[in-house]
Amino acid sequence: MTHDRDSLDARRGRQRSTVRRRRLSALSIVAAAIVLVAVVVAVAGGGSGNQSSAVTKVGGSGTGSAKDPKATAPTTTNGDKKSKAGVIDTSVARLAGGSPAPDKPVPILMYHVIGDPPSGAPYPDLYVSPDNFASQMTALDKKGYVAVTEKEVYDAWHDGANLPDKPIVISFDDGYQGIYKRALPVMAKLGWPGVLNLELKVLGQPEQGGLSPAQVKGLIDAGWEIASHTINHSDLTQVDSATVRSELVDSKAEIKRRFGVEANFFCYPAGKFDDAAVAAVEAAGYLGATTVDYGLARKDMPFTLSRIRINGSDGVDTFEARIDDATA
């Protein structure tokens, strides 16, 4: 994807002025809420392929859809809560059978593109086919794994919150459309959230395969966690400290401004970090950061959390062996 800093800055300027205008009257806040609901309805009801069913199928019952005038925060059949704006909280059902896990190491899987590689793709192993991905999620479910977010792991490590017996984080780097079109429907059927490590410059570049802002909102509505993967995918060990700070602080603020969610975690571009980068991530207010180092994520290494890379050439047998090896 090309460098697109100028248009990002232009969008930021527009967004700031929008924020100021919205402060002018309560009426405009109501109008904004109506727009938000309209976006949710559009995401849930429109579009191509199977992503439309993904948003409405979570929870199974379909109660509390935007069409229900009485909907406030209804509870679905499996205990999931769905807010007025359509955001689904699957944590009640997922964490219900769990127990406190203050020191438990947790596997974090690392995916990039969910889709078939085009012929001649320079890095075909970054592409996991949709069928293969679906088989891998089914295999995890059969093994008793339950997907959790990085914040849920943090809360278990530090605040006494429950984790499932076999927690696993499923993370996706950069922000390709297959995450929304292919991974979301598979995971929604299991009631599982993913973690999107979002490189902000991909927004607004859907012609190059990047997620659109509406698709990111769709992931958030399905309970996904958004982590920062910088604005420009800078190697933090190769740029000056002002750029490091901007990539960390401005991306966190931009995710909050655009989507109203806190990016509590960070993911190092290309897995590159050094002592200065680690200190800068912590200073920017993140709770932790993921690398491409192999292994389980451990509480005593919060800013250099290891992950397990899943390659396109891994069949489901290799995938299962990789998980078994990492967790043995």
Ligand SMILES: [Zn+2]
């Ligand atoms: Zn990346």
